[in-house]
Amino acid sequence: MTRQHDREATQSVYDRVARICAAGSADPALAARFSAEIQPGELRKMKKFRFQLLARWLTTHFEPCRVADIGGGKGLFAYLLQRRGWQATVIDPVRQDLPDKFKDFALNRRVKIASAERVPHMDRPFDPSLGRYFDLLVGMHAHGSNAMVIDAAATFGCGFVLFPCCVIDEPFYPVIGVDWLECVADYAVYKGHAVYPFRINFKGQNIGLVAPGRCELVELGRTNVPAY
Numbered sequence: 001m002t003r004q005h006d007r008e009a010t011q012s013v014y015d016r017v018a019r020i021c022a023a024g025s026a027d028p029a030l031a032a033r034f035s036a037e038i039q040p041g042e043l044r045k046m047k048k049f050r051f052q053l054l055a056r057w058l059t060t061h062f063e064p065c066r067v068a069d070i071g072g073g074k075g076l077f078a079y080l081l082q083r084r085g086w087q088a089t090v091i092d093p094v095r096q097d098l099p100d101k102f103k104d105f106a107l108n109r110r111v112k113i114a115s116a117e118r119v120p121h122m123d124r125p126f127d128p129s130l131g132r133y134f135d136l137l138v139g140m141h142a143h144g145s146n147a148m149v150i151d152a153a154a155t156f157g158c159g160f161v162l163f164p165c166c167v168i169d170e171p172f173y174p175v176i177g178v179d180w181l182e183c184v185a186d187y188a189v190y191k192g193h194a195v196y197p198f199r200i201n202f203k204g205q206n207i208g209l210v211a212p213g214r215c216e217l218v219e220l221g222r223t224n225v226p227a228y
Ligand SMILES: C[S@@+](CC[C@H](N)C(=O)[O-])C[C@H]1O[C@@H](n2cnc3c(N)ncnc32)[C@H](O)[C@@H]1O
Pocket: 070, 071, 072, 073, 074, 091, 092, 093, 094, 124, 125, 126, 139, 140, 141, 142, 143, 144, 145
């Protein structure tokens, strides 16, 4: 598959997901806000720092809150949010140590993470009852939890941000010809969420679904883009 073909296929998935979301209870103003992030040219410069990019996106749009980093792996995303004053917790059945350094965008260099640094960690698979403890549930390429995050948000009113990638340990699968992202978006609409697609310029599956739920959004026009 050529890069051009790949780009067109991704855009086509994005457009189909956007149509599914628009058919639900989505607010057109919020749809425009969330989809306005990346200019077409910018998408060609895919970057590898997905945790920094998602943390920047999140803090641009959401006020700090109690956030769960579901399937958070090493916990760098949660760590970056914690540095910004968020109450971040990793939920992942496999506990891993934080990396010992990360690329700081503002300083344009790698910065060490002291070995004593920690983020709160629940060593367990996600289940919907955990939604009661959080305002926002984030699943970045998380396994076995996309449908449950949507269920939890429907029950407890929290928001969610999902970047679904593989279909692993989920209660349903897409039929042939339907992308997993469409399937997840459809389920979110079916469960009554106002949900919106957006893209961030990192490598890999970079189409996200955001449902703000009860979370407080940053006032439009206020610049609080963080420095990473
Ligand atoms: C592909 S990794 C993604 C890690 C990280 N979010 C990232 O983007 O690099 C999937 C993660 O999901 C975790 N996981 C698997 N089953 C899970 C479940 N039921 N609930 C929460 N996390 C799960 C795995 O342990 C793993 O860390």
